[in-house]
Amino acid sequence: MHKRKLLRRGGGSLLTGLLLALVLNFTMSGLKTSADTTSPWLGVTDPVLQKDSELAPGTAVPYSVNGNRDCTQTTMAFVTNKQDVCGVETSFGLLDSNSNLQLNNTKSAGKLNNYNGYQQGIIGVPSSSTVINYTSPPTAGLYLWFTKNLQDAINTTVNPVTYQVNYQVNRGADVGLRDKAHTLLAAQTDSLSFSSNGKWMVVDSPYRAMLRVNLDTFEVLPFAPAFNYDIGIAPGAQTAVSSDGRYAVVASRPFNLFKIYDLSTCGVVPNSVSTPVTCQSRDLLPFMQSKITNLQGVSAIRFLSDDSLSLYANYYLTAGVSSTNQVAKYILSSAGGSAQRIEYLAMGDSYISGEGAYDYQDGTDTDNNHCHLSQKSYPHLVAVSLSFNSFHSVACSGATMNDINNGSGQYKGQVRDNKTRDQRNSESILSSFSVGYINQSDFVTRYRPGAVTLSISGNDIGFSSIVKTCVTASYTCYNTYEDRLELIRQINAKFPKIVETYKKIKNVSPDSKVYVVGYPQIAFVGGNCANNVHLNTEEIGFSQQIISYLDLVIKQAASKAGVYYVDTENALAGHRLCETKSSDVAVNGLTAGNDKPSFLHGPMGNESYHPNQLGHQILEQAVLAATQSLTQTMPTANPNAAPPSETGLAILDMPHTNRGIYNLNYNNQMTGDVAYKGTLQSIYVDGLEYSLKLQSSYSATIHSDPINLGSFSTDANGDLSFSAQIPSGVPTGYHTLQVTGTNFAGELVNIYKIIYVAASQDDYDGDGIVNSIDPCGFVGVFHQDYDQDSLDDSCDGFIDEPPAVITPPPTTEPTSPADETPADPEPTTTQNEQEQSTPPADSSTPDSESVPDFQPATVPVDIPQVINTDVQPADNLVPNTSSQTVQAEPSSVIATAATITNQETATLEPEVLSDSISKNMVAARVSTVEAAASSPTASRDYPKLMILASGSLLSIISAAAWKFRN
Ligand SMILES: [Ca+2]
Ligand SMILES: [Ca+2]
Ligand SMILES: [Ca+2]
Incomplete structure (x- = not known):
C-alpha cells in the first residue's frame, strides 16, 4: 500500500522528467552542430524593449569593476575600521578589486597577498572558488592564470599586536588561459565579464578574438572579432555571457557595436586560436536606435535569462547636446520572451x-x-x-x-534524495x-x-x-x-x-x-x-x-x-x-x-x-x-x-549571568533532526561556508550540560565530516549539538543545531511504550481528548469542539412529505451533521437543555449492497483533521462493523460504530486496530480497517497513518 502510493506519486513527475530529458538531450546535441532550433534572438522578428526605470539626473550606472564586471557594494569590517567596498561574492567569501578578502562567516577582513611571481591583484569569480591571477605578456593585455579551490591555497597570519589578519596564497596557479596548441592567450581584462553562476567568462584576446571560456574545463571558444587597439580609441567593451554559455553579448559605444551571438552555432575551434570562428549573431544596435531617440550607448548588460537582458542606455534629450544626457534601465527580451510570464x-x-x-x-x-x-x-x-x-x-x-x-551545481535542494543540481533535470x-x-x-x-x-x-x-x-x-x-x-x-x-x-x-x-x-x-x-x-x-x-x-x-x-x-x-x-x-x-x-x-x-x-x-x-x-x-x-x-542598536532593547532586559558570549551559527544541515543514544551520529559541516581551516581539529559537544563528543579533523578541503557516538547518559529530549574551533581568520567559531536525542528508534522517550502507540511520543499526555478525535490534547494541534451528538428529528416534525420515507424516527446523515446539533425548536421538548441520548438505530433498513469501496489514502485519515463525515452516502447507514485485515485476516469483534461514520469515530476504532496490529509478528503489510454496513463493504481505510504516526 505504502510503496504503491509512492510509485504513483513519484511516477508522474519521473516520467515527465525522463521525457523532457530525452527531448532536451536531443535538442542540445542538435545545437552543437547547427542551429536546429533557431534562437528567437536571431529570427526576423524584432525583440521587445521595455523601460524599467529612469535614473535621476546626475545618477550614474551602478558601479562595476572596470566599467564592466559586476560587484556588490557593501562594507568590509577590518580589525580597526570598516571600509565601503565593491566586492565579488565568491563561494569562499567577498573579494574586492584591491584584494581585500572577507571569508564567509568571519568578522574581520584581511588582505589577500598573491603568490610570488604574479602581479599583485586577484580577480574573484562570482559563485566560484576559482580566482584569476595575472602576469604581463610581451604585448597587449595580461596572461590569466587560474587558481582553483582558493581555500586550499591560503595561509593565515594574525599580527600579534594589531590583530590584523593577512592571507597569503601559498602555491602557484593550476592552469593558464591557453588554446589547444598550448599557446598562452593574452587577455584585455577591461572586457572581462562572468556569467552570474561563475561557470563562463568572456574576454577579448587582443589581435586574436573575443573568447568565451568554460571555467570548469578552461576550453576556449573564439566567437567574435577582437577590438582594434591600434587606432588609439579605448573600446570600453561591454560584454556578457548567459549562465548556460549559449549566448554572449559584445557592445562598445565608440565602436558603434551591440551584438548578440548564439554560441551554439559556432564552427569548429582550431588548435591554434588566431581569429574567431564563424558564429551566428544579430546586430541589436539598429533596433535600439529605432526605439531610443539619440541613443549614445548601452552598458552594464546582463542576462536575466536566455531570452532577456537588462541594460542601461545613455541618450540625449536634445540631439547633439551632451548636457541633456539621460540614463535609463531597460529590459530587452527576445521575440519569444515577454517581460512578464506569470502573474x-x-x-x-x-x-x-x-x-x-x-x-x-x-x-x-x-x-x-x-x-x-x-x-x-x-x-x-x-x-x-x-x-x-x-x-x-x-x-x-x-x-x-x-x-x-x-x-550552484552542487546544491542538493531540500529533498532528501542526495542528488545535486547537476544531476537533476x-x-x-x-x-x-x-x-x-x-x-x-x-x-x-x-x-x-x-x-x-x-x-x-x-x-x-x-x-x-x-x-x-x-x-x-x-x-x-x-x-x-x-x-x-x-x-x-x-x-x-x-x-x-x-x-x-x-x-x-x-x-x-x-x-x-x-x-x-x-x-x-x-x-x-x-x-x-x-x-x-x-x-x-x-x-x-x-x-x-x-x-x-x-x-x-x-x-x-x-x-x-x-x-x-x-x-x-x-x-x-x-x-x-x-x-x-x-x-x-x-x-x-x-x-x-x-x-x-x-x-x-x-x-x-x-x-x-x-x-x-x-x-x-x-x-x-x-x-x-x-x-x-x-x-x-x-x-x-x-x-x-x-x-537596531543593542542598547536599550527590551528583549535584552534580562538578568546577566556574566558568562562569555559566543559567535553562533545555526546550521540546520549539519546533522539529522533525531539522534539515538549509544549510536553513531553523522555530522557534516561545509568548510567553505564557515571558513574552516584545513586539516585542523574541531571539537563536538552536546549541551546544555556539556558532554564532549570528541575532536575531529577537517579534510584537505576544510570540510568536517565525522560520526560521533551519542553517550547513553545524555538525557532524552532536545539538545544543542555544537562544533567549535578556530576559523581561517583566527576567530572562535561555533556552529550548532538543536536535535532531539531519543532513547531508541522505536521508543523516542524511553517510557516503554513504542512510538506507534505512544499517544504523544515524547510529551506527557493529559488523558484528555476534548474534541474526541482520539488525539490526546497534549499533542492535538487543533482542539476542536467535540462532535455534536446526533439527535433524531422529533417525531412530530414530518420530514419530506411525499416520499417513501417511513414515519419512524430515522436519523438523517448529511455531510454537515455537526451543524444539526441543535434540535429544532419543538413544543414536545419544551425546556430541555439536555441533548437526547445517542440512539444507534438497530432496525435494518434498505441500503445498497455495495455502498462505496473507495480505498481511502492513509493521509486522509490523519486524525487531527477536524471531523468530517467519511463515506456518508447514502444518508442512512445504520449498523456497521469493523474488521481488521492483516496478511491473515484477523477479525475484530464486529461492533456498531454509529449511524453515521465520522473520521473521529473511525479514528477511535483505528487506535484499537493499531494496538492489535503492533504485535511483533505483524507483517509489513499495513492493517486495514474495513467498515461494513449490513454486511456490505463501505470503506477500506489503511491504518498506516496510525501505525507509523510516530
Ligand atoms: Ca514512548
Ligand atoms: Ca483531540
Ligand atoms: Ca483535534
Whole structure:
C-alpha cells in the first residue's frame, strides 16, 4: 500500500522528467552542430524593449569593476575600521578589486597577498572558488592564470599586536588561459565579464578574438572579432555571457557595436586560436536606435535569462547636446520572451508554503519531500481572490536563504534524495514548478512574475528549533541576557544576507513587485492556554519579542533593498494561541508528527505552532489589504537602513549571568533532526561556508550540560565530516549539538543545531511504550481528548469542539412529505451533521437543555449492497483533521462493523460504530486496530480497517497513518 502510493506519486513527475530529458538531450546535441532550433534572438522578428526605470539626473550606472564586471557594494569590517567596498561574492567569501578578502562567516577582513611571481591583484569569480591571477605578456593585455579551490591555497597570519589578519596564497596557479596548441592567450581584462553562476567568462584576446571560456574545463571558444587597439580609441567593451554559455553579448559605444551571438552555432575551434570562428549573431544596435531617440550607448548588460537582458542606455534629450544626457534601465527580451510570464509567484519557507494548513500538494508530502505546500495557504487564496490566470508557489517548509539563492551545481535542494543540481533535470523542474529541488530564485529568473510574495529568514536563525527547545526544556528557555544577546547578534549577522536575497530577486526580475511578508505573532500573553500550547507565560513573552525583533530586522532589510514590507505581525490578533477558545484559534499548538518514517523531522510535527487554515484565511486578507491586492508600488531603497542598536532593547532586559558570549551559527544541515543514544551520529559541516581551516581539529559537544563528543579533523578541503557516538547518559529530549574551533581568520567559531536525542528508534522517550502507540511520543499526555478525535490534547494541534451528538428529528416534525420515507424516527446523515446539533425548536421538548441520548438505530433498513469501496489514502485519515463525515452516502447507514485485515485476516469483534461514520469515530476504532496490529509478528503489510454496513463493504481505510504516526 505504502510503496504503491509512492510509485504513483513519484511516477508522474519521473516520467515527465525522463521525457523532457530525452527531448532536451536531443535538442542540445542538435545545437552543437547547427542551429536546429533557431534562437528567437536571431529570427526576423524584432525583440521587445521595455523601460524599467529612469535614473535621476546626475545618477550614474551602478558601479562595476572596470566599467564592466559586476560587484556588490557593501562594507568590509577590518580589525580597526570598516571600509565601503565593491566586492565579488565568491563561494569562499567577498573579494574586492584591491584584494581585500572577507571569508564567509568571519568578522574581520584581511588582505589577500598573491603568490610570488604574479602581479599583485586577484580577480574573484562570482559563485566560484576559482580566482584569476595575472602576469604581463610581451604585448597587449595580461596572461590569466587560474587558481582553483582558493581555500586550499591560503595561509593565515594574525599580527600579534594589531590583530590584523593577512592571507597569503601559498602555491602557484593550476592552469593558464591557453588554446589547444598550448599557446598562452593574452587577455584585455577591461572586457572581462562572468556569467552570474561563475561557470563562463568572456574576454577579448587582443589581435586574436573575443573568447568565451568554460571555467570548469578552461576550453576556449573564439566567437567574435577582437577590438582594434591600434587606432588609439579605448573600446570600453561591454560584454556578457548567459549562465548556460549559449549566448554572449559584445557592445562598445565608440565602436558603434551591440551584438548578440548564439554560441551554439559556432564552427569548429582550431588548435591554434588566431581569429574567431564563424558564429551566428544579430546586430541589436539598429533596433535600439529605432526605439531610443539619440541613443549614445548601452552598458552594464546582463542576462536575466536566455531570452532577456537588462541594460542601461545613455541618450540625449536634445540631439547633439551632451548636457541633456539621460540614463535609463531597460529590459530587452527576445521575440519569444515577454517581460512578464506569470502573474504571481509565492516563495519562501513554511509560513508561506502553508505548513500546518494541510491539504498538501501532490509530491510535497512524501518520504523525500517535506515541502508541505498547502492548497489552503494564503498565496493560493490570494490568487483565487484576485482571479489570477497564472499563479504558482515554490515555497518549501524549512527553506533558508540558501534555498532561495544557491544556484550552484552542487546544491542538493531540500529533498532528501542526495542528488545535486547537476544531476537533476533543471529544465523539467522549472517547467513543472516542482518544489524543493532547485533554488527558488531561479523560478523568478525564468518566469519574471508580476508580483512575488516572499517569507524567509526564520529558519536561518533556527526559529522553529528555538520553539522546540522552549516546549521541551524543563527550565524557562532564553531567560538570561546572554542567551538572548547571542540570538539577537545571530539575527543581526544575517542582515546583509537578507538584504542580498531581496536584491537578488529584484535584480533577476526588475519588473516584479516584490512583497516581503513578515511573521505573525502566534501566542497571546496572559491568556488561558489550551493543553497543546506547552509554553509558559515567560516563554510566550519571549516568543513575542523575538518575532517582533525578527520582523523589525526584515523590515529594515526590505527598506535597504527597496522592496515592500508586508506587516502581518498582528494579523492573527484575536485568534492566537491562549487568546480564545481553542476551536477558534488560527495557529496549531503542539502537533504530533505524522511525517513518513524514513525522514522524521523529530517527534514533533512540523505543523506545530504554524497558522492553520483559519490562520491562512486571515493572512490572505492581511496581505491583500497591505499590498492593495498586490499593486502597491515598490519603495525607494534606503541605503542607511540597519538593524537596531543593542542598547536599550527590551528583549535584552534580562538578568546577566556574566558568562562569555559566543559567535553562533545555526546550521540546520549539519546533522539529522533525531539522534539515538549509544549510536553513531553523522555530522557534516561545509568548510567553505564557515571558513574552516584545513586539516585542523574541531571539537563536538552536546549541551546544555556539556558532554564532549570528541575532536575531529577537517579534510584537505576544510570540510568536517565525522560520526560521533551519542553517550547513553545524555538525557532524552532536545539538545544543542555544537562544533567549535578556530576559523581561517583566527576567530572562535561555533556552529550548532538543536536535535532531539531519543532513547531508541522505536521508543523516542524511553517510557516503554513504542512510538506507534505512544499517544504523544515524547510529551506527557493529559488523558484528555476534548474534541474526541482520539488525539490526546497534549499533542492535538487543533482542539476542536467535540462532535455534536446526533439527535433524531422529533417525531412530530414530518420530514419530506411525499416520499417513501417511513414515519419512524430515522436519523438523517448529511455531510454537515455537526451543524444539526441543535434540535429544532419543538413544543414536545419544551425546556430541555439536555441533548437526547445517542440512539444507534438497530432496525435494518434498505441500503445498497455495495455502498462505496473507495480505498481511502492513509493521509486522509490523519486524525487531527477536524471531523468530517467519511463515506456518508447514502444518508442512512445504520449498523456497521469493523474488521481488521492483516496478511491473515484477523477479525475484530464486529461492533456498531454509529449511524453515521465520522473520521473521529473511525479514528477511535483505528487506535484499537493499531494496538492489535503492533504485535511483533505483524507483517509489513499495513492493517486495514474495513467498515461494513449490513454486511456490505463501505470503506477500506489503511491504518498506516496510525501505525507509523510516530
Ligand atoms: Ca514512548
Ligand atoms: Ca483531540
Ligand atoms: Ca483535534
